[in-house]
Amino acid sequence: MRKITFSEATLEAMTEEMQRDDRVFVMGEDIARQGGIFGQFKGLPQKFGTGRVLDTPISETAIAGAGVGAALAGLRPVVDMHFADFITVCMDEVVNQMAKIRYMFGGQCTIPLVLRAPDGIIRSAAAQHSQSLESWFLHVPGLKVVIPSNPADAKGLLKAAIRSDDPVLYFEHKALFPMKGPVPGGDHVVPIGKASISRAGQDVTIVSYSAMAHRALEAADKLAGQGIEAEVIDLRTISPLDKETIFTSLAKTHRLVIAHEAVKTGGVGAEIAALVAEEALDLLDAPVARLGAPYVPVPFSPSLEKLVKITADDIAGAALAICK
Amino acid sequence: MNYDAEFLRYLYRRMVSIRLFEEKVGELFLAGELPGFVHLYIGEEAIAVGVCASLTDRDYITSTHRGHGHCLAKGAQILPMMAEIYGKKAGYCKGKGGSMHIADFTVGMLGANGVVGGGYNLAVGAALAAKMRQTGQVAVCFFGDGASNRGTFHEGINMAAAWKLPVIFVNENNQWASTTPCHTTTAIENIADRAAGYGIPGVIVDGNDAFAVYETARQAVERARQGGGPTLIEAKTYRIKGHFVGDPEMYRTKAEVQKHFDENDPLKNFAKKVTAAKWLKQADLDAIQAAVAAEVAQAVEEARRAPYPEDGELFDDLYAEGGLK
Numbered sequence: 001m002r003k004i005t006f007s008e009a010t011l012e013a014m015t016e017e018m019q020r021d022d023r024v025f026v027m028g029e030d031i032a033r034q035g036g037i038f039g040q041f042k043g044l045p046q047k048f049g050t051g052r053v054l055d056t057p058i059s060e061t062a063i064a065g066a067g068v069g070a071a072l073a074g075l076r077p078v079v080d081m082h083f084a085d086f087i088t089v090c091m092d093e094v095v096n097q098m099a100k101i102r103y104m105f106g107g108q109c110t111i112p113l114v115l116r117a118p119d120g121i122i123r124s125a126a127a128q129h130s131q132s133l134e135s136w137f138l139h140v141p142g143l144k145v146v147i148p149s150n151p152a153d154a155k156g157l158l159k160a161a162i163r164s165d166d167p168v169l170y171f172e173h174k175a176l177f178p179m180k181g182p183v184p185g186g187d188h189v190v191p192i193g194k195a196s197i198s199r200a201g202q203d204v205t206i207v208s209y210s211a212m213a214h215r216a217l218e219a220a221d222k223l224a225g226q227g228i229e230a231e232v233i234d235l236r237t238i239s240p241l242d243k244e245t246i247f248t249s250l251a252k253t254h255r256l257v258i259a260h261e262a263v264k265t266g267g268v269g270a271e272i273a274a275l276v277a278e279e280a281l282d283l284l285d286a287p288v289a290r291l292g293a294p295y296v297p298v299p300f301s302p303s304l305e306k307l308v309k310i311t312a313d314d315i316a317g318a319a320l321a322i323c324k
Numbered sequence: 325m326n327y328d329a330e331f332l333r334y335l336y337r338r339m340v341s342i343r344l345f346e347e348k349v350g351e352l353f354l355a356g357e358l359p360g361f362v363h364l365y366i367g368e369e370a371i372a373v374g375v376c377a378s379l380t381d382r383d384y385i386t387s388t389h390r391g392h393g394h395c396l397a398k399g400a401q402i403l404p405m406m407a408e409i410y411g412k413k414a415g416y417c418k419g420k421g422g423s424m425h426i427a428d429f430t431v432g433m434l435g436a437n438g439v440v441g442g443g444y445n446l447a448v449g450a451a452l453a454a455k456m457r458q459t460g461q462v463a464v465c466f467f468g469d470g471a472s473n474r475g476t477f478h479e480g481i482n483m484a485a486a487w488k489l490p491v492i493f494v495n496e497n498n499q500w501a502s503t504t505p506c507h508t509t510t511a512i513e514n515i516a517d518r519a520a521g522y523g524i525p526g527v528i529v530d531g532n533d534a535f536a537v538y539e540t541a542r543q544a545v546e547r548a549r550q551g552g553g554p555t556l557i558e559a560k561t562y563r564i565k566g567h568f569v570g571d572p573e574m575y576r577t578k579a580e581v582q583k584h585f586d587e588n589d590p591l592k593n594f595a596k597k598v599t600a601a602k603w604l605k606q607a608d609l610d611a612i613q614a615a616v617a618a619e620v621a622q623a624v625e626e627a628r629r630a631p632y633p634e635d636g637e638l639f640d641d642l643y644a645e646g647g648l649k
Contacts, residue, residue, distance in 0.1 A: 025456065051456060057486060059479035062445050066483065069449020069463075072434050073384065075456065077449075092476075096439050097446065105427040105435055106417035107641030141642055165644035193646060240646070 001182035007040045009151035009183050010172065013158035014041070014078065016187070018048050021076060024162055027054035028063060028080025028116070037082065038118060038177040060086050064093035067113050068101065071167075076112045078162060084119035084171060085131050098167045099142030110165040114158070120173035120211055120261055121298055124305055130298035132210070132262035134171050138239045138271055144192055145239040147171040149213035151181040153236055156190025164192060173211040173261075195242035197249070201229035204255040204319045207246060207272060209235040212261050218312035219259075219319065228323055238268050246272065247280050254285035257319050259310055264292025286322035291315060325539070332604050333612060335377060335534055339369040339591055340616045342393045345402060346565075348620050349392065349409060349423075353569040357628075359411050362423045365393030367532075367564030370590035371496050372397035374537025375464055375557075378545045384432045384450040384463040386443035389424045391436025394466050399431040406623040412630040419633045420641065432461075441474025443467060444493070448480045451491035451548075462490040462548045464541075470501025472515045481554065485522040488553035492544045495556065496531060498563035503575045516558035524554050531559030532588040535597070562588060 004012070018024045026044065028036075032055040035042035045053040056063050060081065067079040081087055087094060094115065102111055121130045137145045144166050148154040154172065161168035198213065199220050208216040213234040220230040231249050235242065250256055256276060258269035269290040276288060293308045346364040353362050365372065368390075376385065376397035387394035395405055400416070408415025409423050416426050427435035434450060437443045447465035454461035471477065472495055484491045495515045499506050512518070519526025525547075529540040537559055544555035562584040566573045573581075598604040 054487075057479070057483055059483055061476050062448060062479035062483040065442075065445020065476065065480065066449030066452055069386075069434070069446035069451075070453040070456075071449070072429075072446065073450040073453035073461075073463075075453045092439055092442060093445065097437075097442060101435065102644065103642045104417060104421045104425045105429075106415070106420050107644075108417070108427055108429045110644045144643075 001184060003180045004151055004183050005177065006151045006154045006172070006179045006181070007038055007177040009155035010040050010158050011042065011044070012183070013155045013162070014044060015047060017159055017162040018044070018052065023074065023076045024078065025052040025054070025075060026078040026080065027056050027067070029056055029058055029082045031055060031080055036080070038174065040177065060089035061093055064090040064115065065097065067115070068093060068098050068111060071111045071113045072101070072109055076162060078114045078116060081115060081117045083129050084117035084133055085128050087115070087117055087133065095140050099140045103142055111167045112165045113167045114161045114170050115167070116170045116172065118174045119171045120175055121305065121309060122174040124300050124302055126300040127297035132260065134238055135262055135267045135271070137169055138268065142167070143239060144168045144237070145171070146192055146237045147210045148236055149176065149210050149234050151179065152183045152188065153190050153196070155183055156188045157192065157236060159189045160192050163189070168192065171210065175211050190236065193237045193240045193242060195233050195235045195237070195245040197231060197245070198234045199230065199232040201231040202252050203228045203230060204257060204323055205231045205233060205246070205249040205253045206315060206319060207233045207235060207256065207258045208260060209238060209268070210261065212259050212310060215310060215312045216259055216315055219315035222312060222316040223319055226320070228319065230319060241272070241275070243275060243279070246276070247283065250276065250280055250283040254283055255319070255322050256284065257289040257291065257315060257322070259291040259315050261310060262292055263295055264290060265295050267292045289318040289322050291318055325535070327603060329604060332598055333608065335373055336594060336598070336604070336609060337612050337616065338373045338376070338397050339534065339594065340613050341396045341402065342369045342372065343591055344616050344620045345396060345405070346392060348624060350565070350569045352624065358409055360422045361568045361570070362409065363390040363568050364565040365390050367585065367589065368496055368498060368561050369393060370534035370537050370594070371494065371531045371559045371561060372466065374534045375494055375541040377538050378541040379432070379462065379464065381431045382459070383461050384434050384447065386434050386447040386463070386465045387436040388443060388466055388468060388471065389436065389438055389440065390468070391424065391426060395426050395428060395433055395436070398428070398433040400426070400428040400433055402619055403623040403626055406627040407630050410627045410630070411632060412627055413633045413637070414627070414630040418637065418641070441467065441471040441476045444476045444480030447491050448484045448489060451484060451489040452487065454490055455487070460549055462492060462545050464492045464494055466494050466496060468501065469495065469497040469499065469506040469510065469515060470504070472518070473509060481522050481524070481556065484554045485524045488551060490548035491554045492541065492548060493554060493556045494541070495558040496561060497558055498561050500563045500567065502567045505575070514558060516556055519556040524556060526556045526558065528558045528560065531561035532590040532593055534590060534594050
């Protein structure tokens with residue numbers, strides 16, 4: 001299978017969906033003239049014109065809010081947040097408007113909107129350009145949240161998000177943009193709400209997503225060297241959560257490690273651990289191991305930044321501890 | 325300026341609909357019949373009706389927490405509005421929205437909004453869609469003097485101006501942001517003056533004169549449809565009722581309110597003008613008033629009797645696809 005980068009995969013998804021449906025358009029800061037800070041929009045204005053690929057003012061409330069308004073008027077906007085950290089600037093538009101309008105108005109409208117949010121730690125971007133805030137949005141009914149880890153899912157989930165009649169937050173880890181991987185040809189769509197099993201095993205389940213999914217696979221390699229076969233689940237969508245895939249795996253392994261780059265406190269791992277405790281406690285033979293960043297903003301200095309990152313060794317160590 | 329009688333009856337009917345609807349809602353709320361809380365549009369009828377008279381059903385409006393008047397002016401029906409305010413299934417939003425979240429997409433009413441200043445960018449987006457599809461539609465954003473101090477005012481108007489979008493920003497300066505007088509939180513006297521900062525026209529109009537509002541809006545709508553971009557209209561008015569029904573209004577005197585109402589009631593202004601000019605007879609106005617009163621009374625009866633949503637509807641319409649339970 002051909003290999004392309006994560007960034008190219010998102011660009012293919014955008015191109016194909018904009019060709020497929022002329023209601024799809026994209027707006028954000030520095031996406032038309034510059035092609036996006038990670039090159040993820042390069043070439044789109046040449047193909048579709050600056051009438052459908054819009055450079056906006058630095059106005060996150062207007063970007064997100066006008067996206068909602070355009071959706072109400074029948075278009076299918078993709079809005080780019082530049083950095084996921086800046087969603088904080090337009091929380092009203094995301095939480096009070098985008099998420100609630102359909103329900104609040106009794107289903108009179110749909111909000112077919114995708115909000116793209118490059119997140120995660122990369123090269124000492126420091127506290128306001130490194131966050132992983134995805135778990136906040138599990139707490140807001142009305143949103144769907146996807147967070148791919150590889151080029152194939154990046155393409156397939158972006159296409160699914162654009163075709164969805166519901167608002168979808170699309171988190172894309174900045175460190176993944178240059179990563180190459182196989183991407184199927186043709187109309188490759190990955191369904192929202194379905195996790196994937198990226199490695200099968202029977203001794204311990206490691207649940208992860210986004211860039212951390214790669215650390216999970218590396219950890220599984222390390223564990224295999226010690227005779228432990230880990231099953232690695234890549235959630236891909238975190239709202240709605242694919243409980244079934246997790247529970248099915250636990251029925252086999254009886255041990256659970258959850259790892260994410262986001263702060264551990266109140267993270268996706270907390271939600272999964274709570275679900276397992278409520279609905280599948282009998283499946284567990286050991287305590288749940290939860291890995292996430294310590295409760296501190298992402299620091300600038302490379303020597304400190306590495307302290308908040310979860311490594312493959314951390315994951316393997318946690319798995320070993322509960323497999324004893 | 326000359327107006328045909330049918331148009332005048334339409335203007336008066338919509339203004340009276342708002343007045344009588346709001347009076348009834350206030351009465352029902354005080355009687356403990358309505359859940360939640362309600363904000364009345366009494367005294368500001370000429371703005372919504374004057375502006376919406378310059379629009380078609382295909383044009384869009386966004387509204388505020390004080391949104392009943394905008395709904396009725398845009399053509400929403402009295403019964404499903406009343407049912408919504410009662411929290412009944414027959415309401416516009418199946419009882420999910422209530423007073424602050426009424427919408428009627430069939431007439432381009434994109435919703436009231438519980439967040440002050442939440443509507444600008446929605447209107448900008450609707451106007452962007454109209455421009456991209458070259459439909460000739462315009463969008464109107466109604467907002468108050470209090471909302472003019474939100475950051476969204478700046479972001480929305482700047483984007484609309486930079487892109488010459490067909491959107492009209494209609495400021496209803498009723499002089500009160502909840503309990504706070506506008507002049508204590510805003511250094512300039514006229515919100516319309518801010519238009520200069522965006523390179524768009526800023527127009528001040530008497531918000532208690534339906535004709536003045538209509539003519540001003542008509543020009544702004546025409547300009548927007550021609551591709552001329554946004555206009556900021558400031559309609560000066562006064563909030564006759566409290567911020568919400570039940571507001572003890574410790575911040576102003578009854579005499580001040582009465583003086584404004586006696587001098588500036590938009591319905592009285594209208595009636596005086598059309599009868600003096602012999603465009604309509606007092607009997608015409610009385611007939612409209614009676615018909616609306618009957619319609620409102622009927623709506624209350626039906627809304628009272630209508631069923632609440634069923635428990636099984638709790639999750640309906642949360643998602644368009646793959647809803648959670």
